C-alpha cells in the first residue's frame with residue numbers, strides 16, 4: 198500500500214506542522230474592536246451557519262458563533278494542527294476542523310456566510326479557492342474575504358523613510374524565504390476581482406482604519422512589540438538594512454531603549470483592514 202505524498206507547502210510556507218498561533222492571538226486581540234464591528238455589520242441572524250475558512254486560533258470563529266446563536270453554528274477550519282488545537286482549547290460554541298480550505302470536506306451549498314481573513318493570500322491558487330468557498334454558500338449566502346495592509350501602514354509618524362526601508366527589507370526577506378516574486382505577494386490586492394471571478398454579485402468593499410496612539414492598551418502594545426517589532430522587524434532584517442538604519446530601527450523597537458517608540462508622545466499607528474463581500 199502506498200501513502201499519498203504530503204501536499205507541498207502553501208505560497209507562504211503553510212503546512213499542517215506550521216505554528217504561528219501566538220502571532221495570530223496577538224493580532225486578533227489587537228484588532229478585536231474593528232473585527233467585531235465588521236462582523237456585526239454583516240447582519241448575521243440566529244440560526245444561521247457560518248464558516249471561518251483558515252480560522253487560525255479561532256478568535257473570529259467564536260465571534261461569528263455569538264452572532265448566529267441560538268440555534269446556528271460557526272465552524273472553523275484550518276490546515277495547521279497547532280492552530281486548530283489552540284482554537285479548540287478556547288472552548289466556546291464554535292466547532293473546529295483540521296482541513297484544507299482548497300479541498301474542504303463540507304457539503305456544498307450549506308453556509309450563509311463564509312468568512313476568510315488573511316488566508317486566501319497563503320494559497321497557491323487563490324481564485325480556485327475563492328470558487329471553492331463560493332460553492333459552499335447557500336443561494337443568497339455571502340463570501341467575505343478580508344486582508345490587512347492593502348494600504349501601507351504608518352508606524353513611525355516622525356520618520357517615513359526608516360519605516361519604508363524596514364517595510365521593504367521585510368518584504369525582501371519573505372520573498373527570499375519563500376522564493377517569491379513581488380507580484381506573488383501583491384496579487385492579493387485584487388480581492389474584488391477574486392469575488393467577481395468566483396461568480397458572486399453585489400461585491401462590496403469596506404476598508405477600516407485600525408488606529409492607535411499612546412498610551413496604548415496592553416493588547417495593542419503586545420501586538421506591536423511581539424508581532425511587529427520582534428516578529429516582522431526582528432534580527433532577520435539586519436542583513437537587509439544599512440547598519441545605521443538597522444541601529445536606529447532596533448533602538449526605536451526595543452522596550453529597554455531610551456528611544457523606544459511606544460513611549461513617544463507623538464506615537465501614532467495606522468493600519469488598514471479591508472473586507473470585501475460578495476453574494477451568491
Ligand SMILES: C[S@@+](CC[C@H](N)C(=O)[O-])C[C@H]1O[C@@H](n2cnc3c(N)ncnc32)[C@H](O)[C@@H]1O
Nearest residue numbers: 211251252253275276277297298314315316319
Ligand atoms: C494569517 S493566518 C489567518 C488566520 C485567521 N483567519 C486570523 O485572521 O487570525 C492564515 C491561516 O490560514 C491557515 N491556512 C493556510 N493555508 C491553508 C489551507 N490551504 N487550508 C486551511 N487553512 C490554511 C494557516 O494555518 C493560518 O492559520
